[in-house]
Amino acid sequence: MPSADENKALTGFGRYAGPATLILSSLAGGTKHGYALTKDIESFAGVRISPGTLYEALARLESQGLIEAVESGDRRRPYRLTAAGAVALKAHLDAQRRVADVGLRRLAGNWGAA
Amino acid sequence: MRPGGTPGDPAARAARLLRWYPRAWRARYGDEFAELLIADIAERPRSAARALDVARGGTVARLAGVGLCGFGDRHVAASLATLGCSLAVFLGIGAAMWSQLTIGWQWSRSASTLATVATVTTSAAMLAFLALGALAALLVLAVVAARIARRQGKGLIGPSAVFVAASAILFIGGRHFGNGWPGTGGHRGLVPGGLAAFEWATSLSVSSYWAHPGALAAFPAAELAWMSVSPLTVACAVTAAAKLVRRAELPPRALAIETRLAAVACVVMAIFLAGSCCWIATGGGRPSLFHAGIIDVAGAGVLAATLAVAWQAARTAALRIMEY
Numbered sequence: 001m002p003s004a005d006e007n008k009a010l011t012g013f014g015r016y017a018g019p020a021t022l023i024l025s026s027l028a029g030g031t032k033h034g035y036a037l038t039k040d041i042e043s044f045a046g047v048r049i050s051p052g053t054l055y056e057a058l059a060r061l062e063s064q065g066l067i068e069a070v071e072s073g074d075r076r077r078p079y080r081l082t083a084a085g086a087v088a089l090k091a092h093l094d095a096q097r098r099v100a101d102v103g104l105r106r107l108a109g110n111w112g113a114a
Numbered sequence: 115m116r117p118g119g120t121p122g123d124p125a126a127r128a129a130r131l132l133r134w135y136p137r138a139w140r141a142r143y144g145d146e147f148a149e150l151l152i153a154d155i156a157e158r159p160r161s162a163a164r165a166l167d168v169a170r171g172g173t174v175a176r177l178a179g180v181g182l183c184g185f186g187d188r189h190v191a192a193s194l195a196t197l198g199c200s201l202a203v204f205l206g207i208g209a210a211m212w213s214q215l216t217i218g219w220q221w222s223r224s225a226s227t228l229a230t231v232a233t234v235t236t237s238a239a240m241l242a243f244l245a246l247g248a249l250a251a252l253l254v255l256a257v258v259a260a261r262i263a264r265r266q267g268k269g270l271i272g273p274s275a276v277f278v279a280a281s282a283i284l285f286i287g288g289r290h291f292g293n294g295w296p297g298t299g300g301h302r303g304l305v306p307g308g309l310a311a312f313e314w315a316t317s318l319s320v321s322s323y324w325a326h327p328g329a330l331a332a333f334p335a336a337e338l339a340w341m342s343v344s345p346l347t348v349a350c351a352v353t354a355a356a357k358l359v360r361r362a363e364l365p366p367r368a369l370a371i372e373t374r375l376a377a378v379a380c381v382v383m384a385i386f387l388a389g390s391c392c393w394i395a396t397g398g399g400r401p402s403l404f405h406a407g408i409i410d411v412a413g414a415g416v417l418a419a420t421l422a423v424a425w426q427a428a429r430t431a432a433l434r435i436m437e438y
Binding site for chain 2 (some may be wrong): 033034035038050051052053054055056058059075076091
């Protein structure tokens with residue numbers, strides 16, 4: 001069971017929790033810059049995060065220490081997940097999975113949907 | 115914009131979109147964000163959703179820059195500085211209203227119960243502002259003095275000097291023009307006559323005479339000059355104070371105390387606004403010394419707007435303090 005602080009790291013993001021989860025999930029697969037993040041998220045989640053929303057979430061994640069910028073000679077600066085970011089993402093995804101499990105179980109029991 | 119960019123090309127369009135964001139944000143994220151925009155424009159040449167998203171993101175970044183929303187510990191100082199600026203505008207307008215009421219009382223009792231309630235309420239609020247302002251300023255000045263003494267005062271000495279000079283000009287000018295005030299009319303007011311006169315003199319520029327140039331031309335030249343100089347002096351003092359708060363790097367404990375004072379200041383602002391609305395709602399009643407005009411209605415609107423900004427800044431500061 002994750003600690004309250006670990007859970008709070010992403011739930012405290014309010015309406016940015018969605019983009020933040022997608023960004024952290026994408027960075028869990030490796031370092032990426034803004035455009036690569038957009039394309040990766042589009043490929044695994046089917047949603048396209050607009051540039052303004054993406055950078056709003058990136059700035060917030062960086063200020064919270066959940067991601068960090070990687071030094072680069074390129075104008076397209078890459079970002080990577082930090083250890084704190086990995087813990088926060090795991091806690092958040094575990095919580096989401098518990099909700100999903102309950103929902104699917106109840107659907108299967110009452111609506112016959114597996 | 116990249117060299118050789120034309121107004122229609124993606125780089126030029128990205129540069130235009132980037133203008134929504136404040137300078138500090140552009141310094142940190144500008145290059146990489148422009149690259150993302152250029153790639154996005156190449157894929158979706160026309161997108162109203164993208165333009166709206168960038169405009170919204172830029173507005174949020176600007177509001178975060180002045181501490182009205184956002185995250186991160188630097189935002190507490192920004193929130194407090196913004197609250198201080200809002201409070202200064204509030205006090206500038208509020209002092210003009212209050213001085214009209216208190217000066218009215220120097221000449222005659224008010225026949226209106228609500229005008230009396232307004233005078234007592236706003237006077238109590240002004241006293242509270244004085245106490246809160248003194249506490250808040252002492253704390254900031256103590257931290258600034260300690261930093262300057264430890265030779266860490268880079269960026270603090272200039273604003274400190276401007277603040278002290280502007281405050282001195284306001285005090286001396288207020289005393290000078292307050293002393294030239296017609297007098298008390300022999301009636302004992304609710305607040306000392308000297309204080310009412312000083313307040314009248316410092317808020318002389320908040321006047322409906324600006325809309326009547328003919329009447330304004332009959333004013334003594336020195337008084338006209340003071341009406342122009344005093345708001346500029348107030349602006350200098352407030353800007354310097356805001357710079358000090360942002361640059362002083364107040365320790366967390368000091369920020370927490372300032373945030374509590376800010377919350378109390380918002381409550382006092384609400385009380386002052388309620389008191390002034392009591393007065394305006396009746397039109398001032400008799401005698402005509404207490405008359406509330408259109409400028410006072412507009413003033414109440416400004417008070418409400420500045421209270422809303424101050425409240426949002428205090429709320430943002432309190433949320434950030436809880437994260438420490």
